[in-house]
Amino acid sequence: MEDVRLIEVKEEIMADNNQVAQSVRKRLGNTKTLLLNLMSSPGSGKTSLILRTLENLGANIRLGVIEADIDSQVDAEKVAARGIAAIQLRTGGFCHLDATMVTQGLDAIKAEDFDLIIIENVGNLVCPAEFDTGAHKNVMILSVPEGDDKPLKYPLMFSICNVLLINKIDYLALSDFDMAALRQRVLALNPAIKIFEISCKTGVGIAQWVAWLKKEVSDFSS
Amino acid sequence: MEDVRLIEVKEEIMADNNQVAQSVRKRLGNTKTLLLNLMSSPGSGKTSLILRTLENLGANIRLGVIEADIDSQVDAEKVAARGIAAIQLRTGGFCHLDATMVTQGLDAIKAEDFDLIIIENVGNLVCPAEFDTGAHKNVMILSVPEGDDKPLKYPLMFSICNVLLINKIDYLALSDFDMAALRQRVLALNPAIKIFEISCKTGVGIAQWVAWLKKEVSDFSS
Numbered sequence: 139m140e141d142v143r144l145i146e147v148k149e150e151i152m153a154d155n156n157q158v159a160q161s162v163r164k165r166l167g168n169t170k171t172l173l174l175n176l177m178s179s180p181g182s183g184k185t186s187l188i189l190r191t192l193e194n195l196g197a198n199i200r201l202g203v204i205e206a207d208i209d210s211q212v213d214a215e216k217v218a219a220r221g222i223a224a225i226q227l228r229t230g231g232f233c234h235l236d237a238t239m240v241t242q243g244l245d246a247i248k249a250e251d252f253d254l255i256i257i258e259n260v261g262n263l264v265c266p267a268e269f270d271t272g273a274h275k276n277v278m279i280l281s282v283p284e285g286d287d288k289p290l291k292y293p294l295m296f297s298i299c300n301v302l303l304i305n306k307i308d309y310l311a312l313s314d315f316d317m318a319a320l321r322q323r324v325l326a327l328n329p330a331i332k333i334f335e336i337s338c339k340t341g342v343g344i345a346q347w348v349a350w351l352k353k354e355v356s357d358f359s360s
Numbered sequence: 361m362e363d364v365r366l367i368e369v370k371e372e373i374m375a376d377n378n379q380v381a382q383s384v385r386k387r388l389g390n391t392k393t394l395l396l397n398l399m400s401s402p403g404s405g406k407t408s409l410i411l412r413t414l415e416n417l418g419a420n421i422r423l424g425v426i427e428a429d430i431d432s433q434v435d436a437e438k439v440a441a442r443g444i445a446a447i448q449l450r451t452g453g454f455c456h457l458d459a460t461m462v463t464q465g466l467d468a469i470k471a472e473d474f475d476l477i478i479i480e481n482v483g484n485l486v487c488p489a490e491f492d493t494g495a496h497k498n499v500m501i502l503s504v505p506e507g508d509d510k511p512l513k514y515p516l517m518f519s520i521c522n523v524l525l526i527n528k529i530d531y532l533a534l535s536d537f538d539m540a541a542l543r544q545r546v547l548a549l550n551p552a553i554k555i556f557e558i559s560c561k562t563g564v565g566i567a568q569w570v571a572w573l574k575k576e577v578s579d580f581s582s
Contacts, residue, residue, distance in 0.1 A: 179401045179402045180401045181506025208513060233455060233484070260486065287432075291402065293430075293431050
């Protein structure tokens with residue numbers, strides 16, 4: 139098991155977050171390190187997705203993970219237990235990551251050593267959508283038990299993401315979740331978004347998601 | 361169906377929120393109106409709980425509902441469709457309600473006409489925990505699909521609540537949710553919290569929760 143390093147991050151109130159985010163993207167462009175920002179409600183399956191992804195990613199892609207939570211380091215420990223480099227950022231009450239906090243994580247994990255870094259943002263559909271972390275791609279998870287009305291209530295999150303992963307589709311049989319209505323609501327906000335239906339529990343749909351991710355990493359490094 | 365009124369609320373940055381919250385409690389104490397602040401992640405079942413509660417509350421208790429969302433008024437419409445007075449607060453991007461926003465809702469719904477007002481806060485386990493809304497009781501929902509590790513990650517929310525409702529227990533059979541571990545984690549943060557296991561879908565546990573609520577309303581008015 140890799141060691142987990144815990145970093146207490148602070149928001150840099152005075153900095154222009156967008157400017158810091160641009161410099162993160164430039165820095166990682168230089169080292170061909172793709173940065174992916176993963177967001178969702180609490181308990182939608184962000185950590186499970188990361189674990190499923192690394193099982194399917196193959197050894198050629200060097201993956202690092204930056205976990206963020208208000209408190210605790212259970213997620214980073216789960217990732218590190220699989221032998222993956224992981225840093226835990228503790229936001230100390232903050233409800234989101236900004237680009238300055240991400241920079242602290244990138245420094246700590248030595249970002250230039252990786253082809254792909256996944257940030258697991260704080261579980262929250264509101265605030266993380268408002269702060270550019272410097273990531274090249276924004277990915278969100280909506281899980282079936284949360285309901286198909288969430289794009290109506292959290293439109294910004296659905297608007298800023300490149301990919302929507304609809305997780306826990308193994309719960310569909312128990313649920314009145316209307317997949318067609320959900321897709322229509324999401325595409326009305328964001329016609330370019332890619333949507334994958336997955337279950338981190340059963341593994342359904344993971345291959346399609348990982349194929350997309352591998353192509354992105356490959357395109358970015360070439 | 362009752363009409364739904366939509367109020368665009370603004371945060372009063374300069375006001376001392378705790379002071380406004382105290383004056384909300386005093387005002388509602390004068391009219392014997394119990395104010396309950398309902399919080400959870402997106403999709404944990406806040407609106408479903410309100411609908412189940414009003415089915416079981418009985419006609420003697422005059423119930424009003426203040427819904428809050430960043431956007432949309434689907435929740436207030438669902439409540440109003442059952443003939444219950446409902447106000448929709450649109451926070452315009454804000455991730456929580458503060459006491460000033462709640463005051464605007466109380467004015468709009470004419471709070472003094474009710475025995476019980478339930479506020480459905482913005483779906484978020486982080487920010488709403490940080491702002492005293494002026495409520496007499498804080499109630500949170502954690503749904504089974506979110507997982508039993510949430511007290512480790514969002515300790516403040518579990519610490520400030522009087523009641524925890526564990527919803528969607530009909531999903532327990534599909535899940536690896538460890539109820540004993542969850543209870544232990546919650547009680548370590550907040551030994552005085554009341555915990556009810558419920559399913560808004562099947563109705564299990566609703567009678568116990570409503571019995572608690574009726575007693576609170578009765579005690580408050582006497």
